[in-house]
Amino acid sequence: MPTVPMPEIRAVVFDFYGTLARMVEPLPPDHREIFDRRGLSAQGARWGDQWAVGPGEGEEHAAHSATEADYHRWELDRLRRRALDCGVPGHELEGLVGEIDLVMKAVRLELFEDARAVLGELRARGLLVGICSNWFWNLEDCLAEVGLGGLADVVVGSARAGARKPHPLIYRTLLEKCRLPPRQVLFVGDMWAPDVLGPLTAGMPSVHLCRPDPAVLGSEPPLPEGAARIRGLEELLSLVASGAAAGPGGCG
Known part of the structure; x- marks a missing residue:
C-alpha cells in the first residue's frame, strides 16, 4: 500500500x-421566478441551468481577477451575454442581470x-x-x-x-x-x-x-x-x- x-x-x-x-434552506429562488416576474418567461426557459453561468471547471480568468471591481464587471458581462443570447430586451437587461447576480450569491x-x-x-x-x-x-x-x-x-x-x-x-x-x-x-x-x-x-x-x-x-x-x-x-x-x-x- x-x-x-x-x-x-x-x-x-x-x-x-x-x-x-x-x-x-431557504434556497435561492429559481431563476425562472425572476424571469416570470418580469414577463420574460420564454427567455427564462432558454436560460437553462441557473448555476452554469459562472466560470467553468478549470477555467482561467487571470486578466479579470486583478481587483474585486474587475472581477465583478466580468461576472456581470457574462450574465449580460447570456441574457442577450436568450432574447432579453435591452431595457430589461441591467435590472435582470443585477438581480440574478445577487440571487446567485445569496446562498445560505x-x-x-x-x-x-x-x-x-x-x-x-x-x-x-x-x-x-x-x-x-x-x-x-x-x-x-x-x-x-x-x-x-x-x-x-x-x-x-x-x-x-x-x-x-x-x-x-x-x-x-x-x-x-x-x-x-x-x-x-x-x-x-x-x-x-x-x-x-x-x-x-x-x-x-x-x-x-x-x-x-x-x-x-x-x-x-x-x-x-x-x-x-x-x-x-x-x-x-x-x-x-x-x-x-x-x-x-
Whole structure:
C-alpha cells in the first residue's frame, strides 16, 4: 500500500463547498421566478441551468481577477451575454442581470458537523490548515459567516487566484502561500477532478471525501497512486496520524 510518511505532511488543505459546508434552506429562488416576474418567461426557459453561468471547471480568468471591481464587471458581462443570447430586451437587461447576480450569491450555508473540530485538531497538532475553493470573491467572508474564521492559515479562492480548479494556476497559488513543497501538502475534497486529480497532477497527495449525505453528487472512480478515500472528516485524523495518504477505500 503506498503511503506518505507522517513527517512529510505539514499542511492539510480543504475544499470549501461540499467538503466543509453545504447549502441549506431557504434556497435561492429559481431563476425562472425572476424571469416570470418580469414577463420574460420564454427567455427564462432558454436560460437553462441557473448555476452554469459562472466560470467553468478549470477555467482561467487571470486578466479579470486583478481587483474585486474587475472581477465583478466580468461576472456581470457574462450574465449580460447570456441574457442577450436568450432574447432579453435591452431595457430589461441591467435590472435582470443585477438581480440574478445577487440571487446567485445569496446562498445560505452551514458547516458539516465534523468540520470545525477536525480543522481545530489539525491546527492543534501543529499542521498548517488551508482552504482552496472555486468560489466568488467573498470566500473569506463566507468562511467567517459559517464559523471558520481564524481556523484557516491559508485561504485561496478561484476568483482572486485567476483560475478555477483543476487549472494548475490555482494550485501554484496555493503552494506559494503555503511555502511548502507539494509532497508536504495534503489536499482534501469531495470533487474528483478539482480535489483529487488536479492536486495529484500538481504533486500533492489527495483525499477524496465521499460523505453519506453529499452536498454534490459525484463519482467514485478507482483511486490512483497517492490518493485515499474517506466517508467523513474525522477519518482524516487517523489517516494523517498513520501517515497513510493513499490506499484502498470506498463510499458506502
